Amino acid sequence: MINSYAPINNFLRDSSFFYTISIGLDSRYSFVSKNYDRNFAMGEKTLKGKHFSVTLHPEDIKICEETGPKCFEAPGQLFPVTLRKHDGKGGFVVTQWEMQAMLNAEGIPEGIFCIGYNITEFMEAKERLNHAEIQLDEISFIQSHGVRKPLANILGIADIIAHEEDQTEILKLTQMLERSARELDLIIKAITTKATN
Template identity: 30%
Template structure:
């Protein structure tokens, strides 16, 4: 990178209200970063530069490391692409992982037409991920309720309707009537249990 370019990017990073980083991908470390990034994660700028080595290996969640590396690899394979995007968890200084969405674009290519430096923009998407998790929990509840409505409620209701038809029939004696009433009571109890389970799934957090 030429000196003038480096100065421009350095100033851009310093004044940016969002996270902007210029990364030397061949050496796998930061060239410059906005103060927002380190402040948001709780690190000093010096600490953040140190942690940037090997593409932030020390603070990227182990389960998300391959997502990050695959995104970089995809960009290397398509350097003409406008950008590549991924969502990963990054360790804050308080030892809590924070969901960050990365957009990565090539800034400069080397003599072999391979990415030399890239521009990354990071956004805090923790609230979005929390909301998505809550939605998935609610969808799971709806699936359970739907299953119980479709399968566990239908059976007892059909049984009750059948027993009622037998009760309404003109030809049965007292002992048969008692047996039908016993079956009806047992089915109603089962129906009440299923309704209670559905209500419980509806109110559980």
């Protein structure tokens, strides 16, 4: 019921972390918390009465249009969505929401209640972590495959040199050892470059 959200809205009205909004059947904001206005009104006094789409990335409007009917099909159920909102600087922040149908005392739909928060830093950290994991996989592959050959050559040649007495053979083996060492050095430089990108 619509009145059952009043205590939640009052409780979160001054929250610095959470946004609470209600959207009427006319697709306009019927309630907007201070934090939501503070972050997304973009110079307007309040978003109350405005169409819900004014804060959204154009591609994310469809997510809300698809989720709203689901809320009315299953009242009492929370529907999670991730939405991009204008940041007021020409970019977007990423927000996580849970949406639920608001019904009146007779069970007739009156709108959608939404509670959300900013997850931009989390998403950026997740992206950095994914990038780091890809780099580590690539470095691991280079280490296990690229390093193995020249290192095995160096160890094998060093063992042969230790038992070789012919100076001509030792000179040839030393040149082979130097080539393998250079190859290993290039691979290590490639790993270092990849690790710093």
